[in-house]
Amino acid sequence: MFHRPSHASHFGLLFQTPESAPHNHHHHFYHHILPKKSQPAPASYATAPQTRPPPLPPKELVAPALGGTDPVARELKTVSFPRDCLNRFTSIASINTARNRETCGLLLGKDKGGRFVVTTLLIPKQHSTSDTCAMDEEELVLQFTEERSLITLGWIHTHPTQSCFMSSVDLHTHSGFQRMLPESFAVVCAPKSTPNFGIFRLTDPPGLQTILECQVTEAFHPHPERPIYTDADKGHVQIKDLPLEIVDLR
Numbered sequence: 001m002f003h004r005p006s007h008a009s010h011f012g013l014l015f016q017t018p019e020s021a022p023h024n025h026h027h028h029f030y031h032h033i034l035p036k037k038s039q040p041a042p043a044s045y046a047t048a049p050q051t052r053p054p055p056l057p058p059k060e061l062v063a064p065a066l067g068g069t070d071p072v073a074r075e076l077k078t079v080s081f082p083r084d085c086l087n088r089f090t091s092i093a094s095i096n097t098a099r100n101r102e103t104c105g106l107l108l109g110k111d112k113g114g115r116f117v118v119t120t121l122l123i124p125k126q127h128s129t130s131d132t133c134a135m136d137e138e139e140l141v142l143q144f145t146e147e148r149s150l151i152t153l154g155w156i157h158t159h160p161t162q163s164c165f166m167s168s169v170d171l172h173t174h175s176g177f178q179r180m181l182p183e184s185f186a187v188v189c190a191p192k193s194t195p196n197f198g199i200f201r202l203t204d205p206p207g208l209q210t211i212l213e214c215q216v217t218e219a220f221h222p223h224p225e226r227p228i229y230t231d232a233d234k235g236h237v238q239i240k241d242l243p244l245e246i247v248d249l250r
């Protein structure tokens, strides 16, 4: 399994605001598959998936696909997202997908004043299972984004066999992004499903608050039945024909 001496501050490191990650345990990709320091490792989790229950089906209600209906959504800047990114990421992920392993990437870009533009798909070093993906060596990611003055606008990952939805793990991961930048969005690519991609954000309120306040430590768990997340591509994320740079750090 994955080992590193210290991980508590890396979310802050990545987003350059170390004070912003207080007590919630779900800040980063790898928080979901790493045991907390004070607890024994859930050894069965990564090594013997047959010993844990199968992932729950999507429990969260998906808000009406109109986007832009919660108070924060109406204030969001537009984010332009290159159409190419979907197929190219799916293609990069195909080797992992064939092995029933997820792949994850970061969507980086620029603030163009009135709007954000995704310019770069960064594939970090990572390790994954059939339903989780975790970044390794995030300092390389930080170095890259700083050198290039790029902003983390979102993240993208595959569901090798499952449909296109936000799992509870995904929701917790995404809450870390969205609390840092309200425009942050999550792309899920589900090559074996229809639809084969989705672009999501947490409703704000109540989704973002619900997830940030959730203290459940099990990786997969249900949330209260309220509209937790919604489509963002019918809201502030606009898919456009734009150039895309791909950088693979693996």
Ligand SMILES: [Zn+2]
Pocket (backbone or CB within 6 Å): 131, 157, 158, 159, 165, 166, 167, 170, 188
């Ligand atoms: Zn997922």
Ligand SMILES: [Zn+2]
Pocket (backbone or CB within 6 Å): 168, 172, 211, 214, 215, 216, 221, 222, 223
């Ligand atoms: Zn939760």
